[in-house]
Amino acid sequence: MRYSSKLGIALLILMLLALVAVVDYHRQRAEYADIIWMRQALQKAVGLTDLSITTAARYLRHYSLGDLTTPFQDYPASLDHFPAGFVYTPPDVSDVPKPIKFGPLPTPNEGK
């Protein structure tokens, strides 16, 4: 058998594997449509954020609602203790109260 035919067979096998993956992908996506309703219902009833993939600390379980001092909450300058902590990027804390500013009070237009 020619080498190119062997390569062809190898590629065919890979393509078949890929086909299995594609079929599986579509099957799982179709099932997902049913699941999604339940998740949304739960989210509506229990309005908590985030996924419960890690429960090691509260700033990992609900990290979009975490404290400002989050990783340092155990004692000053304590480093982030939990291994999952470095997979997450820090939450958006743009609305956190800023330090006291002297001078004119902020106006309603400031946030625009």
Add this chain to the structure above:
Amino acid sequence: METPTQSGSWLERQRSIIDYSLQSMFRRRTKNSLILVMYVLLIFVVSSVFFITGSLTVELFSTVDELPDITVQKLIGGRQVVIQESYFQAIREIPGVEAVEPRIWGYFYLEELQANFTIFGMDLTMLEEGEYQRIVDWGPALKKGEERPEFRMIIGEGVSRLLKAIQMEDSFLFFQPNWDTAIPFGIIGTFKSETQLQSNDLMVMQTEGARRVLELKEGEYTDLVVHVPNPEETKMIALKIRRYYPELRTVTRAQIESTYTSAFNWKAGFVLSSMLVVIFAFLVLIWDKASGLSPAEKKEIGILKAIGWDTEMILSVKFWESFIISLLASIFGVILSYFYIYWLHAPGLKEIFIGWSTIFPSFDLVPHIDLKFLLLIVTVTVIPYSTIAIFPAWKAAITDTDFILRNN
């Protein structure tokens, strides 16, 4: 081996060239299989990370529309503390606010199991009625007399699994050190496994029960949820709340969305650093390829030229060599990572995201494959590898045959 000739169709010629390329790859099988393994590993790692973060982000976003418009927390010394009833009325009076809803929730650490549970207080009758019934697997009804409406709860699957291990699957005894007696909470149902990614560690109980377990006094709440019907106004209302009460912190839905977007950004953390080793090894490999051919390879090119092959054909041979390796490696690597993540549920990689939790979800992720990811993988691996492999061959092919043969 069939000698490539100028005769025959273009396709037949290419096929003969591929035959030749494969044969010469086979002759250097140790080196080439090493390259293939490294290549598959690189593509496998990169696409696994893309798949897992893509799926998790999609999971997060699947319920983002149901999140509260504004969450209000009270901060003292940078920490969240309980919020008093007195804030409700003032916030409700801000124009544009439809309703303000206090929430009671928190965590319960069970020392025996070293597990953290999330406790959430709400009116459970809401879940017992209407469409919400479908998200709970209802347990057997509690016996008469045992029924204490304020001390009942619905738990997540992970909690249920843990409680089964300590024979408390029907009712759980809550105890805080300063209580006189423990309080049994009847478990009236378990959240369905479909909602596991959100509900795994949840104990949803009647508001009064949650208040008791979390030891919140009357008139104290964990946080407030503000409903704003017009999304255009949300940011301004949040700003007003912070201006009126500088001690309050607001988290808008837009902020949570932006947190979600970057939460599992693959560039963050361990995943990248673990990939560095593979990337570096691959770079060394590419460098080795680009820095020149081995004397044997040069000699081969010299001989081919001496027997009448032209430069274009030699380049074709080299192109096919690297293209075949890239193609096989990328298809195989991507398929491998698909099965690894979505069939085997990412053993090894999963632990990075879970950390030291005691309550593990099954990590049954829904596949999410972005064509952009696949294109990116191909762009950063296949294209540089294919191009860089041709360059030294071209250099050898344009050198005088006599010079190559004599210098080896």
